[in-house]
Every structure is written in structure tokens, then in C-alpha cells.
Amino acid sequence: MKNLLLLFSIAFLLTACEKGKTASEKESAKTDSATWKPVDSATAMKAWIEYATPGDYQKRLTRYDGNWIGTSTMWMEAGGKPVTSQSECTNKMIFGGRYQQSTYKGDFMGMPFEGMSLMGYDNAKKKFVSTWIDNMGTGIMHAEGEWNAVKKSIEFKGTMTDPARPGEECSFREIYTFTDDNNHIMEMYGQDSKTGKEYKTMEIKFTRKK
Structure with a gap:
């Protein structure tokens, strides 16, 4: 029962x-x-065609295809001692000139370093978008940014996993300044692990490889 x-x-x-x-x-x-x-359906089709068609911003990225030498300076904490290293980077537009794939090789504190990014311009969002992966982690960084015509730069903003604080994320910024066709600089800003305040974590000066 x-x-x-x-x-x-x-x-x-x-x-x-x-x-x-x-x-x-x-x-x-x-x-x-x-x-x-x-x-x-006609409006949707028109929107998708515009979304899929590379334009001026994609062509702007094409100018930076090729092989580059990167001189990096890193700070592990705010006011900390800078750590310098060198790397090589290869940029290549893919998928019919819609995205730029960048592969990096170098060393980080005596260890081999590899990384890869994808950068593009989202025609619908009217923003640059990027992702980043490397052999120093298992996550994927995502960021979005806008073109500054006066400074000739893109300022990306995004969040990334903070392995030191399980379940939490931290904010970061990346600023790409395009000096000319043979030189550009990437500056990265993140949150201090002790205070949460933003500080400059990295700067890479890229020079086109001859």
C-alpha cells in the first residue's frame, strides 16, 4: 500500500x-x-547583405596585415617593476577580408608564449569586436570598441575571467593607436588584484618586420 x-x-x-x-x-x-x-523578408535580406559586406573599417585593418616585431613592457601590479620581452606577430585578413587573424609567438618570464586574436568590425553594432586566447589560460576574452578618428585609435572594453577570484570577472581596456602603416601601439589596462583600481598592465610597440 x-x-x-x-x-x-x-x-x-x-x-x-x-x-x-x-x-x-x-x-x-x-x-x-x-x-x-x-x-x-526583403528588409531582412537587405540587412543581412549589408551586415556581411566588408567596408571601410575592414579595409583599414587590411593595412596592418603582415609580420611584426613586438616589444612588450608588463607590470604585474600598480607601481611594480616593469618586465620586458619581445614577440613576433603575423596579421592576416580571413574570410574574404571580414576579420583579421593575429598569431603571436614569444616568451613570458622565461616561458614560451603563444596567442591568437580575431578582430573585426561589426557592421550592425557599428563597433569593432575582438577575441583573444593564449597558452597562459583556458578562457576566451571578448571586447568591443569604437574608432577615434582624431587619435587614430580603437579603445576596446571588455571583461575576462579572474582565476584568483572564482566565479568573478574583471574589467579591462585595450587601446590600439595606429601611428602609421609601419608602427602601432597596444596599451592594456586592468584591475589591481588588491585594490580593484585600474592601472596600466601592458604596452606593446609593434614595428613592421622588414
Whole structure:
């Protein structure tokens, strides 16, 4: 008798949960339908074509294709002693000139270093977008930025995993300043692990390899 009651109770709970789930899904569908903005097929097609077509900002990145020598200066903490190193970088536009893939090789505090980034200009967002991965971590950094015509620079802002504080993320900024076709500088700013205040963590001066 007890077993029958137990089976009945489980069946009742499963049915109740399923009914609740169905009601929730229906309510969610109503909300999505209410906020969804309808777009006709011709408008959608035009928007996708514009989104997929490389323009002036993608062409701007093309100017920095090629091989580069990077001279890096890093600070492990605010006011800390600078650590210098050198690396090589190869930039290459991919997917029909839509994105620039950059591969890095060098050393970091006596250890071999490898990294790769993708940079592009999102025609819909009207912003530059970038990702970064390297052999010093297992996460992917994401950032978005805007072109500053006066300074000839892109200032990226994003967040990254903070392994020292599980479950938390920290903010960072990257500023790419394009001096000329043969020189550019990347400056990175992050949060101090002790205070949370922003400080300059890295600077890389790139010179085109001859």
C-alpha cells in the first residue's frame, strides 16, 4: 500500500511540474511574441547583405596585415617593476577580408608564449569586436570598441575571467593607436588584484618586420 502511495505521489508531482513547465513556456512565448518586432523578408535580406559586406573599417585593418616585431613592457601590479620581452606577430585578413587573424609567438618570464586574436568590425553594432586566447589560460576574452578618428585609435572594453577570484570577472581596456602603416601601439589596462583600481598592465610597440 505504501509503495502504491509513493508511486502515486511521484506521478502527481511529475504531472504538476510538467503542467507548470508548460504554462511557463506558454507565458514565455507570449512575452517573446509581444516584444518581437516583425521584419519582412526583403528588409531582412537587405540587412543581412549589408551586415556581411566588408567596408571601410575592414579595409583599414587590411593595412596592418603582415609580420611584426613586438616589444612588450608588463607590470604585474600598480607601481611594480616593469618586465620586458619581445614577440613576433603575423596579421592576416580571413574570410574574404571580414576579420583579421593575429598569431603571436614569444616568451613570458622565461616561458614560451603563444596567442591568437580575431578582430573585426561589426557592421550592425557599428563597433569593432575582438577575441583573444593564449597558452597562459583556458578562457576566451571578448571586447568591443569604437574608432577615434582624431587619435587614430580603437579603445576596446571588455571583461575576462579572474582565476584568483572564482566565479568573478574583471574589467579591462585595450587601446590600439595606429601611428602609421609601419608602427602601432597596444596599451592594456586592468584591475589591481588588491585594490580593484585600474592601472596600466601592458604596452606593446609593434614595428613592421622588414
